[in-house]
Amino acid sequence: MPISIPYRQAVYTISAPKLELCPTDSVAEVAFIGRSNAGKSSAINALTDQNKLARTSKTPGRTQLLNYFTLVPGRYLVDVPGFGYAKVSASQKQQWQKQLVRxxxxxxxxxxxxxxxxxxxxxxxxxxxxxxxxxxxxxxLRILLTKADKLAYGASKSALLQVRKQLTEQAAQVSVQLFSSLNRQGVDELKACLDGWLGEDEAEAGEAAAAE
Ligand SMILES: Nc1nc2c(ncn2[C@@H]2O[C@H](COP(=O)(O)OP(=O)(O)OP(=O)(O)O)[C@@H](O)[C@H]2O)c(=O)[nH]1
Ligand SMILES: [Mg+2]
Structure with a gap:
């Protein structure tokens, strides 16, 4: 049974410029990725019900750090600044991309x-x-089709179906849903997905203990 994670308790913990500086006590973490300006920070704020937890900005791609938020000890959300156009030099961009891949x-x-x-x-x-x-x-991989509030209901549904069709031809480990940080559409659906990923080890540990 997956556990239910207290997303509202999220607290900012650390910003790591590279893999070596990421928290060493992490047992489970989920990273938010996507192009600059897609709405990653806004999604984390919607999920945790905190307006200013992750910084949101109209200036895309400013930071190049892995931003960690603790949910419960050892379990984290990670805000990964957007790939795409960052306002930094080409060599800085390359360097960051290398760190991200690592x-x-x-x-x-x-x-x-x-x-x-x-x-x-x-x-x-x-x-x-x-x-x-x-x-x-x-x-x-969970794909959020964000800013769903920008389309009418019917149009967003048909966009979802179209994307889903394209993805199911690729792999079962990829799923997709509608999302809007503005009106909180899809927040509960996302929580259910993340509960499964972040609670996995704990559930297994519990089962192992019960079997003894
Ligand atoms: N209408 C609408 N606007 C949104 C939504 N999510 C984010 N935005 C807006 O889109 C802009 C970018 O949002 P961010 O959350 O900062 O995007 P990001 O992906 O974190 O961007 P980087 O940190 O630059 O990679 C902001 O102006 C947000 O207010 C949404 O669901 N609906
Ligand atoms: Mg951001």
Whole structure:
């Protein structure tokens, strides 16, 4: 049985510029990725019911740090600044991309990725690249079609079906849902998904203890 994580208790913990400086006590973490301005920080704020937990900004791609938020000891959400256009030099950008790839490939407690795509223009080049990479690496991926409030109900449903169709042809570990930080659409659905990923070890530990 997956446990229920207290998302509202999230507290900012640390910003790590690279893998080596990430928390050492993590047993399970979920990272939010996606293009600059997709709404990652806003989604974390909606999920945790805190307006200013993750910084949101209209200036895309400012920070290049892995921002950790503790949910319960050893369990984290990670806000990963957007790939795409960052307002930094080409060499800084390359350096960051290298760190990001290392984090995604080598971070052991990483249980899943939440990837945000603007519902009005999904599957940009960098999105498709990330999806392919996740499938290859075998990492569970939840895609949020964000800013769903920008489309009428029918249009958002049909966008969801279209994206879902395109994804099911690819891999079972990838799922997709509608999301809006503005009107909180999809927050509960996202929580249910994250409960499964973040509570996994605890549930297994509980089962093992009960079996003894
Ligand atoms: N209408 C609407 N606007 C949103 C939504 N989510 C985010 N925004 C807006 O989109 C802009 C970018 O949001 P952020 O949460 O800062 O985006 P981000 O992905 O964290 O961006 P970076 O940190 O630059 O990578 C802000 O102006 C938000 O207010 C949403 O669900 N609906
Ligand atoms: Mg952000």
């Amino acid at each position: 984090y995604l490939e080598e971070r052991e407690p990483l249980k899943g990725l939440v990837m945000l795509m603007d519902i009005r223009h999904p599957f940009m080049d960098s999105d498709t690249m990330m999806i392919q990479w996740c499938i290859k690496a075998g990492i569970p």
